[in-house]
Amino acid sequence: MNNNKNIKSNDKILSVAPMLDWTDRHCRYFLRLLCPSCVLYTEMVTTSALLLGRDPERFLEFSEAEHPLILQLGGDDPVAMRAAAAMAHTYGYDGINLNVGCPSSRVQKGRFGACLMTTPELVAELVAAMGESGLPVSVKHRLGLDREEDYATLRAFIEIVAMAGCRHFIVHARNAWLKGLSPAENRDVPPLRWDWVHQLKKELPHLTIEINGGFNELTAVTAQFSAVDGVMIGRAAYHHPLLLAEIERAMGRRETLPVPEVILSGLIEYAEQWGEALPAPRLSRHLHGLRFGQNGAGAWRRFLSTAESGESAAEFLRRGMPLLD
Ligand SMILES: Cc1cc2nc3c(=O)[nH]c(=O)nc-3n(C[C@H](O)[C@H](O)[C@H](O)COP(=O)(O)O)c2cc1C
Structure with a gap:
């Protein structure tokens, strides 16, 4: 039996982060075998890869076992985003997610990813266009950009985007520094502020707030369930995938660990x-x-x-x- 009955977590979300080059369909199938209840995300796929590329199926196809599965999209053009979201619907995804967290220089050149943090009105337009697909829309974003640390700006970002129909925010709890750090350094160097994410949930209780960033052991994850609606795990899920099963057990969703x-x-x-x-x-x-x-x-x-x-x-x-x- 689950011996962590004090964790009120049955309605909480456990998810595996989108990770380019890592969470391809084969990886996701493996993770699904280990963790039947977690939400899986695709790698980020750009709207241009889907709409202009030669082989969109390569990015979109998946196995039925991968459900619940969310397609993560990258882009800054509402028209293209609407078309890409419609494709996600056709392929049978359970939801679509907008990437507002990637700091890579390629993505910055395309003016999407983390740099969209400065244009919440555009993010709202993108979200509204995605919502026309009929699929649930979520946004994965950072706390802010570069050295600017301003909670009020973060909250305003979320409020503006929520007005366009997004109810689910996945907050990578650190800033993205657009200059001077590689994408890998941008996952470690800017300081984590889990407390800001807890504050968001307190102040915006009607929204689903999921926390991401730096979770790599069981008790740190389960401790979050009293403060937010879910935890998204990235690198630790890849390097130590049995952790997902351990968390599921602590959540009361399974009794034994997979063999x-x-x-x-x-x-x-x-x-x-x-x-x-x-x-x-x-x-x-x-x-x-x-x-x-x-x-x-x-x-x-x-x-x-x-x-x-x-x-x-x-x-x-x-x-x-x-x-x-
Ligand atoms: C190899 C790799 C690729 C990533 N690719 C994406 C991506 O495509 N989209 C995205 O939103 N975040 C991406 N990320 C960031 C993760 O989703 C996550 O936000 C970050 O790793 C922090 O979570 P963690 O500390 O649990 O790893 C990537 C991270 C890694 C390690």
């Missing part, structure tokens, strides 16, 4: 459906965390590093099964 052999069997079944179309490295690269902190973790990682594209993921993982005994 690695059973997860691997599920993955082999999945990979068999793909056959040769899924070369070993495309799946194995996401599995390094399966034995995080356990005996045999090193041998497992060494095995994964031998994956070669000439072999199918199914064949490769079958060979790896004895390492999980």
Whole structure:
């Protein structure tokens, strides 16, 4: 039985952050096996990739098992955003999310991502256009930009965007510094201010406020459920995916933790459906965390590093099964 009954968390959201190059569909399938109840997000997809690219299906297709699944969109043009959101609806996503947090120079050149924090009216237009799809819309954003730390500006941003129909905000609880930091440094260097996110929930209780940034262990996550509506986990979910199952258990959503052999069997079944179309490295690269902190973790990682594209993921993982005994 769950021994954390004091955590009132049944209606709380646990989600895995959108992570470019990491949370592709194969990674998401793996995470879903470990954590049936969490909300999954795609990597950010730009509206131009969907509307002008040669192969939009590559970004949009997913397995039914991935539900609930949210498509994260990047862009700054309401017309394009409306069309991209309609595609998300056609493909059967459970919701769409607008990226207002990415600080990369490529994204800055396109004038979307984190720099949209300075134009809440434009974000409101984008959100309204997305809402025409009929899908629930959320926005993932930062606290602010560069060295400017102003809670009132943050709150005003949310209020303006909420007026356009967005009810769900995922707050990466630090600023984005647009100059002088790489995207990776922008996930570590600007100071975290979880208290600002708690304050937002207190002052705007009618909105769904989900917190993100720096969560990498169980008690820190469960402690958030008394202050906000949900927790989004990024890097820790990738490097230590069993943490998601531990959180689910603490939330009372499961009684036992998943057994690695059973997860691997599920993955082999999945990979068999793909056959040769899924070369070993495309799946194995996401599995390094399966034995995080356990005996045999090193041998497992060494095995994964031998994956070669000439072999199918199914064949490769079958060979790896004895390492999980
Ligand atoms: C490899 C990588 C790629 C990321 N790509 C995206 C992205 O596509 N969209 C987005 O909103 N955030 C992206 N992020 C940021 C995460 O979603 C998250 O906000 C950030 O890592 C902070 O959460 P954490 O401390 O739990 O990792 C990315 C992070 C990483 C590590």
